[in-house]
Amino acid sequence: MMKVMVGIADDQQLFLKSLVTLVNTFGQFTVVLDAQNGNDLLDKLERTKQEPSIILLDVNMPGMDGIHAARQISQRYPAIKLVALSMRDDDTTIINMFKAGCCAYLVKDIHPDELEKALGEVYSKGFYNADAVNINFRRLLAHGDKSNETRFTDREMMFLKLACTDMTYKQIASEMNLAERTIDGYRESLFEKLNVQSRVGMAMEAIRRKLVEI
Amino acid sequence: MMKVMVGIADDQQLFLKSLVTLVNTFGQFTVVLDAQNGNDLLDKLERTKQEPSIILLDVNMPGMDGIHAARQISQRYPAIKLVALSMRDDDTTIINMFKAGCCAYLVKDIHPDELEKALGEVYSKGFYNADAVNINFRRLLAHGDKSNETRFTDREMMFLKLACTDMTYKQIASEMNLAERTIDGYRESLFEKLNVQSRVGMAMEAIRRKLVEI
DNA sequence: GCAGATAACGGGATTTTTCCCGTAGCGACC
DNA sequence: GGTCGCTACGGGAAAAATCCCGTTATCTGC
Structure with a gap:
């Protein structure tokens, strides 16, 4: 069976490499690309022959951060599905990441099983909504996205x-x-x-x- | 060959589990215990039959944080070697962790290879000083720990x-x-x-x- | 055994902050 | 010409924060 190719970007190298190891233990997925910030990610995307189907993107990174990286990628590589990964779950960040083209938002203390489930759903359905952020998300969309600026x-x-x-x-x-x-x-x-x-x-x-x- | 038993504590579940997976890929080590905060860690230490030789301890955790956890553990389990793991590298935090009984201080964006090396040295020599924090460490000890002012x-x-x-x-x-x-x-x-x-x-x-x- | 540090608690007064109810001028934009 | 956003202002009441006056218990070190 062909595995789903995944890219990961996070500024903390230890977390990045650990996450690569973890995701590679998920039967369905294989990590083909990892980067330490937005620029690094875009560089590597241009060069690679194995374009990932999904990219896990940290929101808070030095250099080019997650929001700008997401914008660039969703423009240049519309086929790639972006999953935002963040420590915080404040409303504005969530909205911004979705607006920048992400199709899922995960907080960093989720259980690995949920990550696997999220990746699976993003690949098959094209989106994933964690229960935790789902409520806020809907509420925000309800009152017409005041958060934009x-x-x-x-x-x-x-x-x-x-x-x-x-x-x-x-x-x-x-x-x-x-x-x-x-x-x-x-x-x-x-x-x-x-x-x-x-x-x-x-x-x-x-x-x-x-x-x-x- | 008997593997060295390691414990890990970090509040972010995804990082925790990823790191467990990563450390388990290191030939010499095996993770026998993981926890999401200080209290959790102490609970599990009391119950386990496989006491780890080394514990990787996140400095910033809700509930009981790394400093307090380190103090407790170094008192109750003096045989266990503590390795502090932190996002930040400010002087006072480093000093506090060493004073609380840690024998190494690592920042979270180190390369996995360095983590493996650090674990190896901590196990064999009992300490490890990363180059990055080494300088600050010595400087601080030099001017007599002003942090207590x-x-x-x-x-x-x-x-x-x-x-x-x-x-x-x-x-x-x-x-x-x-x-x-x-x-x-x-x-x-x-x-x-x-x-x-x-x-x-x-x-x-x-x-x-x-x-x-x- | 006592000094000194730490932790916990009580009453009362004053100031500051917070939250309501408002009004009005001015420039921009359709 | 009207509406909208920004700026500026008023009075009154409730809640929170600040600043006083205190006490008691525990633990640690000399």
């Missing part, structure tokens, strides 16, 4: 920067030459955009999304 | 971690099974140690000093 105005960014310090809102207001209530308005809109419910949560999310430098 | 207790670290989220102190208190006032005590001492005057400032400083991951 959450935009922040200059004033919001300025407020966000100051909110990530020891200052009180009163101090921030005077720093920005605004009334306290105006600050409160920015706070409210940012809470909604960042999907948080406290200033600490807002600050953490700002750091996480690299909107504010530490 | 501000000490944080275990409970303080736990509180700090939770304080860097959207949770209220009330929620944190119930998460840690403590009264609100006790939480307030931790807050006060951390404000002083970190030299801040608000929770946001505390969270930012915690991130800056890499006491808490984002």
Whole structure:
């Protein structure tokens, strides 16, 4: 029986090679390509004679990350099915990966059996939805994909920067030459955009999304 | 030939199982035990009849993390050699793991060959120093371990971690099974140690000093 | 056996943050 | 000309965070 050819990209070499070994134990699949980042992956795809049917793609990689890699690959190699692999399961990342052309999203602490099942379904059906992310996914599609680009105005960014310090809102207001209530308005809109419910949560999310430098 | 028995602990199940598969391909070694966190590891160590000679221990795990697990194991099972496995290579983490009883520190993007070599050396010589971390290690020992200048207790670290989220102190208190006032005590001492005057400032400083991951 | 560090807890006051209800000017775009 | 997004502002109430005043128990080291 012809085995299904799989490619894997992940920046952590140990995980990458381990995963290669694991996937090769799945009877139906064989790993024909592995890469440590997006550029590496595209290079190797161009050169190889054994084009994989499925590529397991880490979302967080230095250099070209998973989202950009997914976009490139789904354009240049539309036949290849992309499976996103990530540590986190936040809504925006999931949506972005699907929009970039992925047909499945897996978190990194799934059981190997589920990975095998997912690979099987992706190959036969063309998609796989893990129960864990399925709910969020549908909910997001339901309210029309607000996540595509959450935009922040200059004033919001300025407020966000100051909110990530020891200052009180009163101090921030005077720093920005605004009334306290105006600050409160920015706070409210940012809470909604960042999907948080406290200033600490807002600050953490700002750091996480690299909107504010530490 | 008798194979060397190895245990592995990592919170990401996929990585854990992949690594098990990988290490089992190393001729000299065989994995007899795997766990998803510190508590799980200690449980399984108590029950097993095949005590591993070496344990590969992830540093960042929920529940009981690598540092605490290392302390417990090196006390209860001094014969077991501990190898720390981490994504990061910052000085304090390395020092802490060595102080907790580890005899090697590996970053997660090493090549499988180096892992095999490291396991071999740890088994035969009792230690292994990767070139990459060797320099930092020596430098740190040279200037006398400044990392103890501000000490944080275990409970303080736990509180700090939770304080860097959207949770209220009330929620944190119930998460840690403590009264609100006790939480307030931790807050006060951390404000002083970190030299801040608000929770946001505390969270930012915690991130800056890499006491808490984002 | 006592000092010192750590951990846990209580009451009360004040400030800050959060969450509601709103209004209004201005520029852009169809 | 109307609607939409951004900016800016007001008052009031509830919840959370901050800052005081304390206490008790345990463990570790000298």
